[in-house]
Amino acid sequence: MTSPNFHTVDIALAERSYPIQVGTGLLGTADVYVALPKASHAVVVSNTTVAPLYAEALLAALKPRYANVQLVTLPDGEVFKTWQTLNQIFDALLSEGCDRKTILFALGGGVVGDMTGFAAASYMRGVPFVQVPTTLLSQVDSSVGGKTGINHPLGKNMIGAFYQPQLVVCDLDTLKTLPTRELSAGLAEVIKYGPIADMAFLDWIEAHLDALLARDPVALAHAVRRSCEIKAWVVGQDEREAGLRAILNFGHTFGHAIEAGLGYGEWLHGEAVGCGMVMAAHLSHKLGLVDAAFVERLTQLVKKAGLPIVGPQLDAKDNAGRYLELMRLDKKSEAGDIRFVVIDGPARASVRGAPDALVREVIDACCAG
Amino acid sequence: MTSPNFHTVDIALAERSYPIQVGTGLLGTADVYVALPKASHAVVVSNTTVAPLYAEALLAALKPRYANVQLVTLPDGEVFKTWQTLNQIFDALLSEGCDRKTILFALGGGVVGDMTGFAAASYMRGVPFVQVPTTLLSQVDSSVGGKTGINHPLGKNMIGAFYQPQLVVCDLDTLKTLPTRELSAGLAEVIKYGPIADMAFLDWIEAHLDALLARDPVALAHAVRRSCEIKAWVVGQDEREAGLRAILNFGHTFGHAIEAGLGYGEWLHGEAVGCGMVMAAHLSHKLGLVDAAFVERLTQLVKKAGLPIVGPQLDAKDNAGRYLELMRLDKKSEAGDIRFVVIDGPARASVRGAPDALVREVIDACCAG
Known part of the structure; x- marks a missing residue:
């Protein structure tokens, strides 16, 4: 581990455990990903806001490990947490010939994490995935615990799966670029844990x-x-x-x-x-x-x-x-x-x-x- | 159990087990369903070919047990094993206010079983379901083992989940109405088990x-x-x-x-x-x-x-x-x-x-x- 500043929280579940890494300088560090399963394809899913900021660093960190590393960029926002957007991920995976060992990386906030997680749960009935949350809300809540899904016109998160990631990487550096309104939104979930x-x-x-x-x-x-x-x-x-x-x-x-x-x-x-x-x-x-x-x-x-x-x-x-x-x-x-x-x-x-x-x-x- | 002629095969899985009942006169017999979880809603999913033949008997057998019993009829055929058809199930579940204890019944062949199973796996991140296969192929293969899913234009069964039913009811009477071509198709999977x-x-x-x-x-x-x-x-x-x-x-x-x-x-x-x-x-x-x-x-x-x-x-x-x-x-x-x-x-x-x-x-x- 080259990053001097990190801390690992372990999630212990009946079926299997996974680590949550919390620290600075994590997402672009190749060593962070050494324990992940081998695969020929790695696919980073992000959105139009986050990809320009962090995708390049993540892709570079993954390239030594995976022969084919690709980026899928989704539109940004809760209104796009739909089947149609989810299907963009499936289209990309299938048209690139991604097999059932392909590993997905969710780079973004809760919407990207929930959709990428559900895509991973459903693609070929399940491929591994990693959460790289870039908002405070997703770092403290949605990236942890395995709830994935999309919205339906008649209800939020109505379609989804319980599906655990292999690893969660909370890189605190990403919070520097977070809009103030989203920082506050994340604090709501932090405050929640108190009461x-x-x-x-x-x-x-x-x-x-x-x-x-x-x-x-x-x-x-x-x-x-x-x-x-x-x-x-x-x-x-x-x-x-x-x-x-x-x-x-x-x-x-x-x-x-x-x-x-x-x-x-x-x-x-x-x-x-x-x-x-x-x-x-x-x-x-x-x-x-x-x-x-x-x-x-x-x-x-x-x-x-x-x-x-x-x-x-x-x-x-x-x-x-x-x-x-x-x-x-x-x-x-x-x-x-x-x-x-x-x-x-x-x-x-x-x-x-x-x-x-x-x-x-x-x-x-x-x-x- | 009022049916004189049945046999139970147990599936033993790590997480949980479930019985496969094989016999005649099963699907319309209320006693077959006594061990299922309680719920306020039961939803039978079938297709335009099978529903007219067997839905009434199944709905009648479920009515003593569930306060709200409904039928969702899908178009028949592999070409309809798509997200659009799957969404018809979600639309029905949400518009009827079905909660996360709602139990689904797949009444039909492999397409109905796979789609209903995936709907059950995904609706509110998982509700219980029962397979009532009405084709030989689905009785000997697709209804058993928990593979669920839909097709994607670029590949068959590419999107789905491993999700086990609570019960499989193989009513042999339904094979009487099966077209000859489908009987033969089912025999392919029977023959497979030999070699x-x-x-x-x-x-x-x-x-x-x-x-x-x-x-x-x-x-x-x-x-x-x-x-x-x-x-x-x-x-x-x-x-x-x-x-x-x-x-x-x-x-x-x-x-x-x-x-x-x-x-x-x-x-x-x-x-x-x-x-x-x-x-x-x-x-x-x-x-x-x-x-x-x-x-x-x-x-x-x-x-x-x-x-x-x-x-x-x-x-x-x-x-x-x-x-x-x-x-x-x-x-x-x-x-x-x-x-x-x-x-x-x-x-x-x-x-x-x-x-x-x-x-x-x-x-x-x-x-x-």
Whole structure:
């Protein structure tokens, strides 16, 4: 390893384990990839924003190891997380004669990672892949844990697979070029890990928020590492979301309704989750599980991170009704019963239903008039 | 169990096991489904040919168990084994509010089974499903073992998943309505199990071919059961085709080239496999692995089963070159090297490469002039 500055978090899953490397100067370092399976083809999947910045370095690092190294560049954005875009990857793989040992590299944010992962899960019924996340959100959340997929016009991430990468490479240098709005969006998922799993981490985030927003590399390294550790711990216990893993969706039930209601891409995923956490905290309070001080503390932190704390209007006539309708379509719903992740103690989350009337009160209190 | 006439074959896989029920009067019997997981929605996926014959009986058997039972009818045929058709299943599931406990039932042949299985593997990252195969080919082969997927314009079954059903229900009554051509196609996969695994079964097939062609229920029951046993034994040892499972592709390398070269659906899959086995037997002979008597014996059996034994011309100028080109695109190819399943002893198959010149000789000898 030539990079002087890295740290490895291991994900231990029933079927197999893989390392998450967190550090600087990683993605262009050939040594990072030495433990990967041999193949004749390596295909890097990226998008029009990220490829010009980092594809060349990654391709160069892979060339000593793989005889055929190619780049597939997708359009950038959540609106392109569709079958049509996914099929661009399949077209490229098939027209280049890629076999079932071909290894894919997802170079980009959550959309690239989710689509490349699903392409890897499905191409010839499964080829290996590597996550090289270049956004804070994908480094702390979507690249870890094996959730892959695409959107359907009727719902987000409705089509996909649980499929684990061989390796995750979190190169902190890529965060230098991240737009501020996306940095904030990533912080939403970092903040999430506090209330659900580690209040000391929440204290740390509050104390270091200015450093994080200023992209201090030491602070970012700790935030990414600790987030990955917590996610690895949860996913290691419940890969397929039979139970515990669902707590990682804190803020996501309301958040998904916001994203779906506004149209995907209008708010960033992290922005919707930030606002969704505020709404879920309100719901937890209304259910008598946390005090008002906790709601206020979380709301202030989300706000300081540069995230919205007031939900958008999704319907002029019956806004709360529209939220409820959208949440019933959420994957976590069972037979039309919406499942909410609530906080029910320090660093403790659980999944439960709630009366519609109570949820309406929360929506009315948390949304713009 | 109200059916007096059934037999269960168990598939034992590392992650989990499931039963294959083989018998008469099964699909419309509610008791057959008692061990399946509970859910609020059950969705039967079928096609325009099979649904009118059997959907009503299956839906009636499921209604006592599931509150919402629906039917999705797809167009019939290999040419519809596409993303567009698959998406019809997703559209139906999402527009009906199907949650992640929804159970899918594949009622039809291999195309319906493969697509429904892939839909189940991918919908909300995985819901349970049941195979109710209604063709001989799907009963003895495609419904067992968890291979699911769709075709891509550049290759057959190129996009899919390994995903195991909860249960396989082989109702022999459905074979009564099967067109003769499809019965023969199914016999190709039955015959396959002899040379690769059980020469006594090959003897039995030769002795009972007339009875099988006459749809004698006792003969069919034995053929389906023994085929499922052999496939279960192979898949149980190698679910993801890391090694042994590849022997199940005997005849398929040449067969896939025929299907792709003619356009999917021109020849039935089983017809292409039947002819492909003859070609693979010739190759085995040219490699010095079997004697000419074996090639002749297999050729005669394939012919008597009503299957083609002469390969089609795929290119007027360079027929063998076209076969080779198509076979290089096969999923089993590695870095452009075609992998052939050859017979190298009684009931013994292995996977190996072969010199292009030798393969050309086989193709020239086996194809129409």
